[in-house]
Amino acid sequence: MKPLEGYKLGFIGLGLMGRPMCRHLHDAGAQLTVHNRSRAAAEQMVQPGIVAAESPAEVASCTEILVLMVSDTPAVEAVLFGTNGVIEGLRSGSLVIDMGTTAAQATREFADRLKRAGADLIDAPVSGGQMGAQDASLSIMAGGEDAAIERARPLFEVLGKHLTHVGGVGAGQVAKAANQIIVGLNIGAVAEALALAECAGVDKAKVREALLGGFAASRVLEVHGCRMIEENFTPGAKVATQHKDLRQALELGASYDLSLPATRLNMNLYRILIEQGEGALDHSALFKLYQEKRTG
Amino acid sequence: MKPLEGYKLGFIGLGLMGRPMCRHLHDAGAQLTVHNRSRAAAEQMVQPGIVAAESPAEVASCTEILVLMVSDTPAVEAVLFGTNGVIEGLRSGSLVIDMGTTAAQATREFADRLKRAGADLIDAPVSGGQMGAQDASLSIMAGGEDAAIERARPLFEVLGKHLTHVGGVGAGQVAKAANQIIVGLNIGAVAEALALAECAGVDKAKVREALLGGFAASRVLEVHGCRMIEENFTPGAKVATQHKDLRQALELGASYDLSLPATRLNMNLYRILIEQGEGALDHSALFKLYQEKRTG
Numbered sequence: 165m166k167p168l169e170g171y172k173l174g175f176i177g178l179g180l181m182g183r184p185m186c187r188h189l190h191d192a193g194a195q196l197t198v199h200n201r202s203r204a205a206a207e208q209m210v211q212p213g214i215v216a217a218e219s220p221a222e223v224a225s226c227t228e229i230l231v232l233m234v235s236d237t238p239a240v241e242a243v244l245f246g247t248n249g250v251i252e253g254l255r256s257g258s259l260v261i262d263m264g265t266t267a268a269q270a271t272r273e274f275a276d277r278l279k280r281a282g283a284d285l286i287d288a289p290v291s292g293g294q295m296g297a298q299d300a301s302l303s304i305m306a307g308g309e310d311a312a313i314e315r316a317r318p319l320f321e322v323l324g325k326h327l328t329h330v331g332g333v334g335a336g337q338v339a340k341a342a343n344q345i346i347v348g349l350n351i352g353a354v355a356e357a358l359a360l361a362e363c364a365g366v367d368k369a370k371v372r373e374a375l376l377g378g379f380a381a382s383r384v385l386e387v388h389g390c391r392m393i394e395e396n397f398t399p400g401a402k403v404a405t406q407h408k409d410l411r412q413a414l415e416l417g418a419s420y421d422l423s424l425p426a427t428r429l430n431m432n433l434y435r436i437l438i439e440q441g442e443g444a445l446d447h448s449a450l451f452k453l454y455q456e457k458r459t460g
Numbered sequence: 461m462k463p464l465e466g467y468k469l470g471f472i473g474l475g476l477m478g479r480p481m482c483r484h485l486h487d488a489g490a491q492l493t494v495h496n497r498s499r500a501a502a503e504q505m506v507q508p509g510i511v512a513a514e515s516p517a518e519v520a521s522c523t524e525i526l527v528l529m530v531s532d533t534p535a536v537e538a539v540l541f542g543t544n545g546v547i548e549g550l551r552s553g554s555l556v557i558d559m560g561t562t563a564a565q566a567t568r569e570f571a572d573r574l575k576r577a578g579a580d581l582i583d584a585p586v587s588g589g590q591m592g593a594q595d596a597s598l599s600i601m602a603g604g605e606d607a608a609i610e611r612a613r614p615l616f617e618v619l620g621k622h623l624t625h626v627g628g629v630g631a632g633q634v635a636k637a638a639n640q641i642i643v644g645l646n647i648g649a650v651a652e653a654l655a656l657a658e659c660a661g662v663d664k665a666k667v668r669e670a671l672l673g674g675f676a677a678s679r680v681l682e683v684h685g686c687r688m689i690e691e692n693f694t695p696g697a698k699v700a701t702q703h704k705d706l707r708q709a710l711e712l713g714a715s716y717d718l719s720l721p722a723t724r725l726n727m728n729l730y731r732i733l734i735e736q737g738e739g740a741l742d743h744s745a746l747f748k749l750y751q752e753k754r755t756g
Contacts, residue, residue, distance in 0.1 A: 170695050189738035220486045268660060291674025303669075303674030326673025327558040329578045330519035338660040339667045342653035345592025349722070350653070353645035356720045363588065364564060373600075378599030379621025380642035382678030390611045413656065420659035422479035422750065424652045426645070454718070 166193025167318055174198070174227035176220055176243055176250075177234035178205040178266065180399075181290075184297040185263070185323055186235060190214055199223045203238075220244070225253030229262045229319065236408060244274055256282030261316050263304075263323075265287050265344070265405075266282040268337035268420060269410050272309070275333040284312040285334060289340035290324065292348075293401045301325045305343070307336035311433045341416050343407035348430045350384035351406075351450050358392055359454035368393050388448035400446035407434040408445075462489030463614055471525035472516055472539055472546075473530035474501040476585075476695075480557070481529060481619055486510055488618040495519045497530075510614070516540070519720030524542040525615065526556045532704060533563045540570055552578030557612050557621075557721065559600075561585050561640070561701075563708050565715060567603070571629040580608040583629060585636035586620065587643075591726035596622045601639070602755045603632035611613045622656035638710050640705035646680035647702075647746050654688055655750035664689050684744035693741040693748075703730040 171194040178200040186209060190196055194392035196214045199205040199222070207217035217223045220243045224230060230250065232350065234243055238261060244250045260283060262271065268287075275285040286308030296302040302324035306313050314327050320327045330339045355445045357380075361371040372389045375381065391397060417424045433450060442449055467490040468523070471482045472662045474496040482505060496502040502512040513519045516539045520526060526546065529581055530539055536558060542545045546556065554580060558567065564583075571581040582604030592598040596750045598620035602609050610626050626635045653676075657667040668685045671677065686691060706727035713720045729746060738745055 195685050232608065262632070291671070291676060293675065303670065303680070305670040306725045326670075328666060328673070330668035330670055331662050334660075335666075338657055338662045342657050342667050343671050343674060343676045345653045345656065346495045346646075346649045346671065346678070346681065349649035350642075350646055350676070350678060352644045352722045353649070356645070356723050357641045359718060360641065360716075360720065361634055361638050362714050363718045364630075364712065366627050366631045366634040370624060370631075371638050373640065374601040374622075374624035374626055374635045375587070375639050377624070378592070378639060379589065379679050380639045380646070382585060382642070382646060382680070383643065383675050384678070387675070416660065420656075420660045422655060422658065425729070426648045426725060426752075427652050427721065429722055433721070 167322060169193035171195065171229065172227050175320070176200070176223055176230065176232050177236065178209060179233065180294045181297045183209065183234035184294070188300050188322050189319065194296060197223050197226050219248035221248045221251045221253035223253070224255070224258065228255065228258055229316070229445045231257060231319070232260065232262045232264060234264050237262070237270050240264060240266050240274065241270070245277065246426040251277070252283055254278070254281050254418070255282050256284040259312055259315055260285045261288050261319070262286070265289050265340050265409055265412070266337055267330055268334040268341065268416055271337050273297045284309065286316060287334060287336040289336055290338070291455065296324070298415055302304050304328070305330050305336045305339035308333050324407035330434065341409070344406065345413050345424070345427050347384060348380050348410050348434070349426055351388050351447055352430050352433060353387045354385050355392065355451040355454055358389065358451065386458055391446060391448040392451040397445040397449040399444065400448070402443065403434055403437050403445050403447050403449055404443035406417070406447040407438060410423035410434065413414040463618060465489035466524050467491065467741050469615070470519035470526035472496070472519055472526065474505060474530050475529065475531070476590045477593045478529035479505070480590070483514045484596050484618050485615065486532055486544050491748065493519050493522050494547070506533070508519050515551035516546045517544045520554065521544040521551070524551065526554060527615070528556065528560060530560050532560070533566050533708070535558065535589055536562050537566070538569065540696055541573065541686045547573070547577055547731050550574070550577050550579050554579040555611055555714050557584050557615070559584050560705070561636050561705050562625065562633055562685035562709070564630040564637065564712055567633050568630045572649040580605065581629060582608045582612060583632040584612065584616065585632055586740070587636070587639050592620070593698070600624070601626050601632040601635035603627055604629050634712070635704070637709035639724050640702070641720065643680060644702055644706050644730070644743070645722055646678050647743055648726050648729065649749055650681050650685045651747040654685065654747065687742060687744040693745040695740065696742035698739065699741050699745055702743040703727060703734055707728065
């Protein structure tokens with residue numbers, strides 16, 4: 165028997181991440197009702213076992229577990245509480261799983277509002293990008309009550325390889341903010357290191373190879389380092405998304421009077437890249453800032 | 461037969477790194493002549509197969525391959541060319557291997573001066589710290605001519621696990637500068653990420669665990685992240701050394717008109733830590749800056 169046989173799931177948000185995730189849930193045997201803001205993406209998913217719904221409310225009315233994979237905090241709020249939002253069709257006892265990157269503070273507030281309607285929210289943002297979504301190798305950082313996490317576990321096992329129950333509602337989003345800080349700063353580190361090697365006339369690929377054996381080793385050096393060396397900036401995760409996530413992390417820090425100077429500088433470097441019209445490139449394109457400086 | 465049976469090696473610089481490296485060479489069958497600026501460290505190494513010499517010149521006069529593991533560029537210069545320096549006892553055809561972290565520009569100049577005396581220099585700085593020296597698991601980034609690297613290879617195989625011949629003389633030091641940039645910035649990234657988690661009331665250990673499965677994974681998150689969580693700042697590699705290496709990397713960048721803003725900020729954060737009297741702690745102690753801000 166397939167692991168999700170008999171599950172009736174909703175899925176809202178069929179972007180670069182959402183579509184492959186949706187396909188994995190379908191392959192695992194779930195019956196899916198899907199919705200996307202622009203209807204075409206939902207229509208394209210339709211096949212035996214997947215139906216498209218007109219609105220988030222309609223998705224909520226015919227499912228018990230509902231996955232959100234939308235772009236940002238305002239989009240989550242609109243999907244849950246806007247016109248024809250989830251809240252209008254929500255059945256008591258439902259579980260909403262927000263797998264996007266949403267502000268931790270807003271997540272706690274959304275959970276309270278859903279609780280009053282008899283539903284649970286858990287936050288379960290992911291790391292691993294489009295590649296991780298396609299390979300079902302996502303790393304999932306979950307926040308919420310034990311029972312709700314256990315209820316979601318069969319889905320997580322289909323979508324990812326590494327699930328951590330970090331803490332209560334919002335804790336997953338705090339972990340994701342921490343994740344995005346590290347990813348952004350590690351990309352900045354590799355960019356400066358490889359730019360230095362290039363200027364000094366040393367083979368960047370050899371430097372990457374040498375460094376992968378020591379304390380400088382990281383997933384970013386492996387994956388994004390390779391993209392910089394090949395100058396292949398097809399996303400992956402976009403510059404604009406990285407910038408948004410860093411801003412959100414800084415806002416979370418500021419809410420606790422914590423200043424994060426390295427994160428702020430990194431965000432500003434990403435902003436320069438956006439202002440140069442490079443927001444749609446992969447976040448490893450931060451390297452381009454250093455190439456310009458050299459040729460400029 | 462032991463791998464270095466019949467080798468007559470010199471070893472200068474018996475600090476935290478040098479002592480265990482020296483022991484591995486001895487265990488591998490080499491005959492060693494050792495020297496250290498403060499004589500006590502050299503005397504302590506003496507045993508069958510290890511003799512202590514009064515000066516670098518004396519070491520050079522009775523060995524054909526000579527390893528340097530001293531603290532910084534001025535120390536390398538003093539050992540090679542100062543009073544009773546290596547150059548005064550150097551035999552033609554000798555090989556000098558500088559395994560410390562020395563400025564790349566100076567390395568090329570030192571190699572030229574030794575060449576005129578009939579000797580080769582290769583730069584072979586390492587990553588992996590004291591732990592890597594003890595376990596003989598160092599990552600070695602070597603710069604120099606092919607023949608000289610091949611001559612040193614049996615020693616490298618005893619001392620480390622991951623040898624990369626990066627390029628000509630100085631290329632190893634360029635790779636090491638790149639390594640130190642990444643290590644410093646990755647430590648800064650983990651410090652900001654874990655400080656944010658702590659402020660938000662989320663278990664830092666859970667966050668580290670969650671992040672090790674995704675794009676934020678790194679050796680620094682594994683090793684230094686653990687030190688931050690346990691607040692165990694016994695070095696390892698010292699704050700003062702990290703600061704010196706970052707300064708050296710920035711100087712190398714500046715010599716090519718390359719500015720490295722994230723590296724500069726990271727160096728300045730390390731300088732603040734030194735000014736607070738914490739220069740002898742492990743470089744993961746950067747985390748303390750964020751703890752103060754919270755309680756201050």
